[in-house]
Amino acid sequence: MPHEVDQSFVALPLRALADAALARARALGVEHADFRLERVRSASWRLRDARPAGASDVTDLGYAVRVVHGGAWGFAAGVDLTMDAAAKVAAQAVAMAKLSAKVIAAAAAHGGGSADAGGRVELADEPVHADRTWVSSYEVNPFDVPDGEKTGLLAEWSARLLAAEGVSHVDASLMTVQENKFYADTAGTSTTQQRVRLHPTLTAVSVDPAGDFDSMRTLAPPVGRGWEYLTGDTWDWAGELAAIPGLLAEKMRAPSVRAGRYDLVVDPSNLWLTIHESVGHATELDRALGYEAAYAGTSFATFDRLGTLKYGSAHMNVTGDRTAEHGLATVGFDDEGVAGQSWDLVRDGVLVGYQLDRRIARLTGFDRSNGCAYADSPGHVPVQRMANVSLQPAPDGPSTEELIGSVYDGIYVVGDRSWSIDMQRYNFQFTGQRFFRIEHGKLAGQLRDVAYQATTTDFWGSMAAVGGPQTYVLGGAFNCGKAQPGQVAAVSHGCPSALFRDVSILNTTQEAGR
Template sequence: MPAGIDEAFLALPLSGLADAALSRARELGAAQATFRFERVRKAHSAVHDRTVRGSLDETVTGLSVRVRRRDVTGFCAIAEATPDAAARASEEAVAVAEAAAALGERTAEPVPEPLYRNKSWVSPAAVDPFSAPEAERTGTLLGWSGRLLSAHPVKHVLAHLFAVKENKFYADSAGTVTTQQRIRLHPLVFVTGAAATLRTLGPPTGRGLEYLDGDGWDWDAELAALPGHLAEKERATPVEPGVHDLVLDPSNLWLTLHESVGHATELDRVLGHEASYAGTSFAAPESLGSLRFGSALMNVTADRTAPHGLATIGFDDEGVAAQSWPLVENGVLTGFQFDRGTARAIGARRSTGCSFAESARHVPLPRMPNVSLRPAPGGPGVEDLISGVGEGIYLAGSDSFSIDTRREHFQFSAQRAYRIRDGRLAGQLSGVAYQARTTAFWRALAALGGPSSYQVFGADMCGKGQPMQTSATSHGCPAAVFAGIRVVRAG
C-alpha cells in the first residue's frame, strides 16, 4: 500500500476499473488508451468579522478514458465507478474518435515515455486538512479576525481558508500504473479601513494544516504588520505618472512572471492551439535559442519537482514522470512547456510532463509547471536593492493586472507601493500601476536579488481552455530592479 495515500481511495476497485476500460479499448481497436480515476475534495471556510459566513466541503469523483483510434483522440468521462461503466467509457471514447476521423480530424501521435509500473507519489503535507473538524479550521480564522478587529484602523475583516486534496489513479495500455495524492492550502485575509483594503501576502502552498502554525510562512508577523500597512495606505500620496526605476518584491513579481513568461512559453499557445481562453503567445517555435527575452540576468526554470510547489507532482496525466528544465537562460528563450502530443511540433523526443486535467471529467491540457526566476548567486537582499536606487518605486503584493491576447503588452498594480528617495522608502503611494511590453520589461532587468530575497508565491485558480479548467502553480522569485518602466495612475 502506498504510504500516505488516503485509505478510502485505495479501497476502491481501481485496478479492476482500469482493466475493464483498457481491455475494452483494445477489443475496439484502439492503438493507445489511458484510464484515470480521480477524487478531488475541496473545502472552503469564510469568516466575516467575528461570524462564520460560509462553509463548503465537496467531492468530485469519476473516471475517464482517452483513446487513440485511426490517428484521432477520443475522450469520455463517467461518474459511475463500476467495471461496466469503465467499459462503456471506452466505447464512447472510441466512438468519438471514429466520428472525428470521419470528419478528417487528425491529432499528433504522442511521443514515447518510459514505463512506470505501480509507482506512487504523495505530496509532503504533515497534517491532512480534511482530518481536522470544520470547527478547528474556522476557529483559526475567527482568532485571526478578532485579533485584527482589535487593531486601529481595521473596521472589517474577511478571512478565507481554501483546502484541496486530489487523489489520482492512472493506467495506460502501455503498462504504466501510478497512484498519487496532492494536498494544497490557501489562507487569505482581507482587512478594510475607512478608505482602503489590504490582504495578506501569504501564498497558497503544497502543505497541510501545519501551514497555519507557521510552517512555510510567518502568519503571526504578517497579521501583526497588516494594520500598520493599512493605516499608511489610507494616508498614501497619489503617484506622479512617468518613467521610474522599480524595485519589485517577489510578492509582486511572481504574477508578472506567471502572466508574461509562464503563459507565453506554453507551447500550445505558441502554436495557436490555445486561443479561445486568454489568447496565444508572441513567441514562436523558431524563437528557441534566438529570442532575447530579457537581460543576461534572467534565468527562468520550469519545474514539477520543487518541494511544496502547487504544480509539483510525481507523474502527469499522460504518465510522464516529473522533471525540471530551463525556459530562459541568460536572457535567451531556450525552452517551452508541452505534453506528449505537442512535443512532436518542435521535434522533442520526450514530453516535459505538463499534461493536467482539473478532474476526471475534463480532457487533459498542457498546463503550467512551477515557473521560477532564479536568484543571483551571492546577490543582495531587498534592502540593499532599494538602497541602490536613488529615485524610484518599491512594490509589494500582487493586485490587478491586464495583459493582451499575445502576452505581449501588460499592466500590473500592487497591494502596497512606496516612493524610494535617496535609497530609502519614503511613504506609501496610491494608484501605482506599471506598463510595459514583455520583452522590453525583462530586458530592463538591471539588478537581481540573491537567495535571501527569494520567496515562493503562486496561483491556485489559473484558468485555461474551453470549457475552462483551473490548475495551481507556484512561482519563486527574488526581488529585482527594473530600470525605466512606465508608471501610470490607476483608478
C-alpha cells in the same frame, strides 16, 4: 514524515476498472489508451468580521478514458464504478475517436491535403512507470483537522485585526484541496498519487469618515503544504497580522503617485504574478502554436523564435518545474504518465524551452514531453497546463535592502492585486498591495494609485539585478484558467526580489478619469 495515499481511495476498484476499460480499448484497435480515476475533495470557509459567512465541502469522483484511434483523439467519462460501465466508457471514447477521424479526413479533403496533415495524433515516447506511488510533501492533512479548529483560528486572527485602530472590516477565508489520482495506460504505466494544498487569506478594510476606503491583504501565498502552514513556523502570521493595521493606516494617508518613469524593486509577492502572465502562459507551446487563440490568446514567443528570442536581460533565468517541494503544480507524474521534471525556459535572457505534453512534443520534434498534461476533474480531458515557472535567484545576489539601496528615485512594489495583459502576452500592466517611494536608496513612505506598464520584452530587458536565495519566495495561485470547456489549475511561481530600471508608472486614478 512521508504519508501514504488515503486508504479509502486505494480501496476503490482502481485496477479492476482500468483493466476493464483498457482491455475493451485494445480489443477495439486503439493505438493508445489511458484510464484516469480521480477523487478531488475541495473545502472552503469564509468569515466576515470574525463571523461565519459561508462554507462548502465538495467531492468530485469519477473516471475518464482517453484513446488514440485512427490517428484521432477520443474521450469519455463516467461515474459508475463497475467493470461493465468502465468498458462501456472505453467503447464510447473509441466511438468519439472514429467520429473525430471522419471530421479530420473531411477537413483534409476540403483543404486538398492528407488526413495526416489535418491533425493526426501521435504521442512522444515515454518510459513505462509501473506501480508507482507519489504523495506531496506536507505534515498535517487539513482534512484531518476539525472544522471548528479551522474557523476558530480564522476568527481569532480576524478579531486581532478588528481590534486595531482604523480597521473597519476583515474578510478571512481558507481553501483546502486533497486530490487523488490513479492512472494506467496500454503501455504499462500505472501511478497512484495524492496532493494536498491550501490557501489562507485575510483582508483588512479601512473606511474613513469621508467615505474613502482601501484594503490590505496578507502576503502569504497558497502552498502545497498542510495545516502546519497556519500553525508552524513556515510563515510569520503573527508578525504579518501585527503589521497590517499600521501599513493600511499609512496607505490611507499616502499621496497619489506622480506618473512617470521610475526604477522599481519588485518583491516576490508581486513579481510571481508578472512571471505567471508574461512568461508562464507565453511559454506554453500549445498556446504559442495557436491552440488557445479563442480563449485567453496565443503568444508572442512563437516556435520559430526558440533559441533566438531575447526575452530579457542576461540576469533572466527561468525554469519550468514539476518537482519543486510544496509547489502547487508539483506532481510525481502528470496525466499522461510522464514523470515530473525540471528544465530551462529562459537562459541568460534567451528563450530556450517550452512547456509540453506528449502530443505537442511529438508534433514539434522534441524527444519527450516535460510532464505538463493535467485535467482538473475526471470529467475533463487533460490539456497542456503550466508547470511551476520560476525566476532563479543569483547565487551570491543582493538582499532586498541592498537592491533598494541601489535606487536613487524609484518605487518598491509589494503584493499582487489587479493585472491586465493582451492576447499575445506582450503588453501589460500590474498593480499591487503596497507601494513605497524610494529616495536616495531608502524607503520614504507609501504611495497610492500605482500601476507599472510595459511590454514583456522591455520589462524583462530592463531587469538590472536579481536578489540572492535569501530573497526567494514561492508564490502562486489556485485559479489559473485555460481551455474550452474551461479548466482551473493551481500553480506556483518562485522568484527573488528584482531591480528594474526606467519603468513606466501610471496613476490609476487619473487613468480612470477620476
